Amino acid sequence: MSEKAVTEEKRVFMTGNEVVAWAALAAGADIMYGYPITPQNEVMHYWTRLAPKYDKKFLQTEDELSAGFATAGGVMAGRKAFTATAGSGSVLMQEPMAMAEMMRLPTVAVLQQRGGPSTATVIYSQQEVTLTTIGGNGEGMRVVYSTAGHQELYDYTIKAFNTAWKYRFPTFVLGDGYQAKMREPLTIYDPETRGISLLEPEPFVGKEGEPGKDRPPAQYRNTFNLEEELYEKVMSDIREFEKVAPEIAEYESMETEGAELVVIAHGIVFRAVREAVANLRQQRFRVGGFRPVTLRPLPVTQIKELVAGAPKILLVESSYGQMARLLKEVACGSATEISTFFKPGVGITAGEVEARVKEIIKS
Amino acid sequence: MPDTTRMVLAGEGGQGVQAIAEILAEAANEEGRQALYIPNFGVEQRGGVSVAFLQISDQTIGSPKFLKGDIVAALSDRAVQRTAQYTGPETTFIYDSAMEGVADELPKNAARVMPVPAMEVAKKELQPRVFNMVIMGAVIGATGVITLDKAKAAVEKKLGYKFEKQPHLRDLNFKALERGVKLGSEMLGGLH
Numbered sequence: 213m214s215e216k217a218v219t220e221e222k223r224v225f226m227t228g229n230e231v232v233a234w235a236a237l238a239a240g241a242d243i244m245y246g247y248p249i250t251p252q253n254e255v256m257h258y259w260t261r262l263a264p265k266y267d268k269k270f271l272q273t274e275d276e277l278s279a280g281f282a283t284a285g286g287v288m289a290g291r292k293a294f295t296a297t298a299g300s301g302s303v304l305m306q307e308p309m310a311m312a313e314m315m316r317l318p319t320v321a322v323l324q325q326r327g328g329p330s331t332a333t334v335i336y337s338q339q340e341v342t343l344t345t346i347g348g349n350g351e352g353m354r355v356v357y358s359t360a361g362h363q364e365l366y367d368y369t370i371k372a373f374n375t376a377w378k379y380r381f382p383t384f385v386l387g388d389g390y391q392a393k394m395r396e397p398l399t400i401y402d403p404e405t406r407g408i409s410l411l412e413p414e415p416f417v418g419k420e421g422e423p424g425k426d427r428p429p430a431q432y433r434n435t436f437n438l439e440e441e442l443y444e445k446v447m448s449d450i451r452e453f454e455k456v457a458p459e460i461a462e463y464e465s466m467e468t469e470g471a472e473l474v475v476i477a478h479g480i481v482f483r484a485v486r487e488a489v490a491n492l493r494q495q496r497f498r499v500g501g502f503r504p505v506t507l508r509p510l511p512v513t514q515i516k517e518l519v520a521g522a523p524k525i526l527l528v529e530s531s532y533g534q535m536a537r538l539l540k541e542v543a544c545g546s547a548t549e550i551s552t553f554f555k556p557g558v559g560i561t562a563g564e565v566e567a568r569v570k571e572i573i574k575s
Numbered sequence: 576m577p578d579t580t581r582m583v584l585a586g587e588g589g590q591g592v593q594a595i596a597e598i599l600a601e602a603a604n605e606e607g608r609q610a611l612y613i614p615n616f617g618v619e620q621r622g623g624v625s626v627a628f629l630q631i632s633d634q635t636i637g638s639p640k641f642l643k644g645d646i647v648a649a650l651s652d653r654a655v656q657r658t659a660q661y662t663g664p665e666t667t668f669i670y671d672s673a674m675e676g677v678a679d680e681l682p683k684n685a686a687r688v689m690p691v692p693a694m695e696v697a698k699k700e701l702q703p704r705v706f707n708m709v710i711m712g713a714v715i716g717a718t719g720v721i722t723l724d725k726a727k728a729a730v731e732k733k734l735g736y737k738f739e740k741q742p743h744l745r746d747l748n749f750k751a752l753e754r755g756v757k758l759g760s761e762m763l764g765g766l767h
Contacts, residue, residue, distance in 0.1 A: 225600070225601060225604040225610070250616075333617075334616065334617070335615070335616065335617075390613060390639045390640070393613055393614055393616075394611055394612060394613035394639045395600055395610075395611070395612045395613075396609075396610065396611045396612075396636065397604055397610070398611065480638065480639065481638070483636075483637040483638050484637050484638040486635075486637060487637035487638070521617070557638040559638055559639065560638060561637075561638045561640065561641055561642055562637050562638060563641075563642060564642075
């Protein structure tokens with residue numbers, strides 16, 4: 213048994229990609245499968261630098277399709293396996309992730325969103341929300357954590373492994389190019405010293421004993437002959453997902469009580485919202501902020517309460533309404549006035565959010 | 576000094592703007608302050624203008640990029656054009672005075688425009704390759720955003736492995752840094 217990578221709490225200053233590699237080590241990941249794409253490359257670089265020291269493995273595959281399938285395979289062999297990708301790589305990754313969804317495989321994927329569509333920029337966006345939450349030819353039975361900086365990249369990468377292995381739905385950490393490449397301080401820690409117990413992986417195939425006699429046979433299908441058979445399978449997964457959704461859903465809210473307008477954003481854009489809300493409150497504007505931490509499943513109860521209580525909602529994101537579509541579905545039927553501020557593929561600053569809020573309130 | 580200092584550093588690839596930003600960020604972090612540094616990069620392998628965005632604050636830092644910098648430093652003529660959009664009425668604009676033909680491109684809307692003879696000083700008094708250290712010193716001198724000691728410690732952390740083999744490089748880099756600080760604070764004094 214190799215020693216632990218992170219033993220004591222330590223303040224560090226590093227890039228987000230490096231954070232992900234450390235977090236995967238701290239989470240007890242066994243192997244990473246990957247294919248290079250900016251801005252995710254350094255997750256692989258740091259992992260390959262660190263992994264051998266702790267008896268961990270890495271395999272570079274020929275593309276993202278095989279990286280995704282290899283991750284599924286690693287999981288079936290009973291290893292905590294993960295991958296990381298971005299942009300067009302996320303598109304290719306949909307096929308294996310849909311299989312993971314169908315076979316209920318606890319894959320973990322870290323996505324560092326870049327500009328889209330196609331090659332676009334290697335810099336930043338929030339344009340992989342639709343793809344990550346409900347991409348693939350299925351019903352989007354996935355867990356997606358949208359992080360807002362390095363501490364969360366660390367916390368939620370660790371959490372992603374536990375969520376995946378507990379609920380057996382493919383789990384994603386949705387970062388972006390800014391979080392991938394920027395340096396900022398965070399505290400790394402051994403999760404077990406903070407009372408977080410790490411779930412042990414177990415193999416799906418190649419188990420001890422005789423199938424049907426000593427244990428149930430291991431049968432993992434992604435192919436069905438009959439519509440009815442498929443319907444039963446898909447509905448059973450949907451029911452299970454819906455049952456555990458409230459346990460998984462997470463959110464952050466600030467000053468929403470009695471607010472005249474609530475700004476909703478996810479991921480790194482919420483940092484601009486936090487700053488804007490604080491500034492606006494100082495100027496006596498009754499403004500609050502809300503952030504779904506999980507984009508899938510969404511914190512439905514809190515969103516419904518919010519739209520019932522706040523007269524005005526402002527949706528802000530670095531895409532042309534990918535988060536908004538998810539939220540509007542939940543808010544459907546509410547009388548709240550919904551405004552938007554969309555900057556696809558471009559970062560959003562506090563000043564811009566402030567200006568948009570004032571425009572809405574004064575109109 | 577405002578509680579958050581926002582800086583944009585831009586130059587040609589190889590001029591060392593990313594190194595400066597990283598060292599300044601490291602130094603601020605070592606001082607226990609909040610720091611956020613993000614490089615800007617395109618799809619080109621080489622030949623682009625390299626831009627670094629840096630924020631140093633006593634409070635939690637919000638979005639990684641920003642619209643206008645408190646300090647904007649341009650180390651090449653293309654960088655002068657590239658950074659025009661980050662210059663506003665609060666900005667101190669720093670550029671190397673050896674650059675030719677940029678007079679018309681210099682920002683008209685900046686609070687201050689500071690030509691720094693960094694290349695000249697590096698060439699005549701030191702070595703051309705410590706040009707970026709002179710610029711970094713000038714930024715520190717003009718802003719006081721971090722202490723010289725912490726800057727030196729961060730340089731040591733980043734380049735220490737080179738200094739081990741060639742100790743004279745330490746003196747050279749530190750001298751360049753100190754000279755830059757002097758240039759920066761003189762400029763500031765002269766403008767007030």
